[in-house]
């Protein structure tokens with residue numbers, strides 16, 4: 001039977017079977033997809049003219065779109081869509097701007113597909129600048145340099161916590177935070193299984209080793225965790241304006257104007273301790289990066305052992321002062337002085353973040369302060385810190 005005679009669902013099924021020979025990794029993953037037409041009510045929407053996927057593994061498609069695809073392109077489409085689900089792109093968006101995250105996710109997915117000999121499909125977003133980068137990294141770069149209007153290749157359907165929207169890409173089923181965690185775990189397991197499966201078939205995917213290794217050993221670098229934590233708290237106005245009829249017809253991507261809201265990040269550095277210079281250098285580098293990359297971040301630096309030494313706002317003028325910060329060594333430690341200083345400055349609010357770089361050998365405030373506190377710990381373990389606050393262990397190989 002010629003592929004032209006196949007119904008859309010037969011074509012998708014045939015493509016899935018053929019993937020098993022050429023790309024067993026994606027074939028295995030795509031077993032978790034359920035094929036169906038876009039739901040009635042949104043089928044006429046511009047977002048529903050190609051294909052899309054939600055976090056549950058439902059692959060939605062438009063009949064006309066699938067009818068026009070070759071089997072080869074259908075295979076690529078399947079791999080593209082299942083990648084979004086398997087990498088939990090739809091669950092990891094957090095408070096990020098969705099449209100920009102979609103674009104970042106597409107660059108990452110397509111880069112991996114092309115490196116695994118999938119042919120390029122019309123309308124695919126590709127950019128060699130983003131090769132071998134994580135979605136978070138690409139997203140950050142895009143934020144600094146927002147792309148011009150980009151065509152939509154597919155629809156990434158996010159789950160919402162209720163609320164209605166007539167934009168189908170913003171619609172979805174309700175998912176609780178514990179369901180999100182469970183789904184992420186499920187797909188991580190599937191990724192590892194798919195990798196094992198493809199290795200047995202003698203055809204393991206390229207460019208996935210790091211990802212799989214991280215999944216197997218659940219090792220995420222402290223820098224990634226810290227950066228992700230901060231990025232998730234940078235406010236964006238993502239209740240952006242609905243696209244006008246015109247922009248819907250033109251299929252332009254509507255980027256929002258970001259609200260110029262800002263957050264204060266207080267970087268507390270324990271200078272008394274046995275923190276390694278290498279760890280401190282990396283930490284400072286990350287903080288500088290974040291401060292340079294986001295207009296919305298005001299960064300304040302406070303150093304302390306038993307009393308506060310430096311207390312300044314990080315600007316171009318104080319950059320060198322920050323870069324030159326050294327550990328003093330010796331003496332005791334009382335980081336409560338940093339909490340006191342933050343309170344005195346009126347920054348002790350839930351909007352702000354206090355990142356404390358320390359070995360953890362210090363008295364702590366008696367009660368939970370209102371500010372989001374992150375302990376970036378070089379020595380003490382999680383149990384040594386108060387129950388409130390985030391704990392990140394520094395490990396430098």
Ligand SMILES: [Zn+2]
Pocket residue numbers: 080084105106153154155156
């Ligand atoms: Zn996509």
